[in-house]
Amino acid sequence: MQAFAPDFCATLTDLLTWRRDARHFRTDPLDESMVLELLTLAQLAPSVGNSQPWRFVRVRTPALRAALADHVDAERERATVQITDATRHDAYRALKLHGLREAPEIIAVFCDDTTQAGAGLGAATMPQTRLYSVVLAIHTLWLAARARGLALGWVSILDPAFVARTLAVPDDWAFVALLCLGHPEAVADTPELDRLGWQARLDPLAQISAC
Numbered sequence: 001m002q003a004f005a006p007d008f009c010a011t012l013t014d015l016l017t018w019r020r021d022a023r024h025f026r027t028d029p030l031d032e033s034m035v036l037e038l039l040t041l042a043q044l045a046p047s048v049g050n051s052q053p054w055r056f057v058r059v060r061t062p063a064l065r066a067a068l069a070d071h072v073d074a075e076r077e078r079a080t081v082q083i084t085d086a087t088r089h090d091a092y093r094a095l096k097l098h099g100l101r102e103a104p105e106i107i108a109v110f111c112d113d114t115t116q117a118g119a120g121l122g123a124a125t126m127p128q129t130r131l132y133s134v135v136l137a138i139h140t141l142w143l144a145a146r147a148r149g150l151a152l153g154w155v156s157i158l159d160p161a162f163v164a165r166t167l168a169v170p171d172d173w174a175f176v177a178l179l180c181l182g183h184p185e186a187v188a189d190t191p192e193l194d195r196l197g198w199q200a201r202l203d204p205l206a207q208i209s210a211c
Helices: 006-018 032-042 061-081 085-093 129-147 159-167
Strands: 054-058 105-113 151-157 173-182
Touching: 006 129, 032 054, 032 129, 054 129, 061 173, 085 129, 105 129, 105 159, 129 151, 129 173, 159 173
Parallel strands: none
Antiparallel strands: 054 105, 105 173, 151 173
């Protein structure tokens, strides 16, 4: 397999370094062709058995967007009261955890675990590999968006059953992610959770072992 040029590899490193989990978005609408391009690129991700189990649901209805935002806010409040450490409690309160009211594009991502595509290849003993495949599609979308100057935020403080029920998706679709996509308000040198003192990036070499 032919390697890419060094300049491209350096640019790819920059892209990986500058990927961010965004929470602060401008409300500017996105060009429809760009959104469709990004969702198409996301589906170039690898998938177990080439099953392509990802299912993207664009939340376009204002009432549905509001319902999701209200739900996430309620779940945040529920989580807040469970934090007993005073320092962590205040730090958690200071975090902005979603951009569901500001981001121009809201996308819910599901895994169709009963898809016939791929005929079950590679998932007989590890059916969760279909979920992993969907996560790879999300990561591909993330990088493609960042390369175009857009930001993506993954909202996870929610009840998956509520999201699936609110969006009325098929019963055999498993919820994976609720994503906010749009232009960032600003781009910082340091990821927000690191910058605000919640969690710094760990030493990557410390995460590697051998046996």
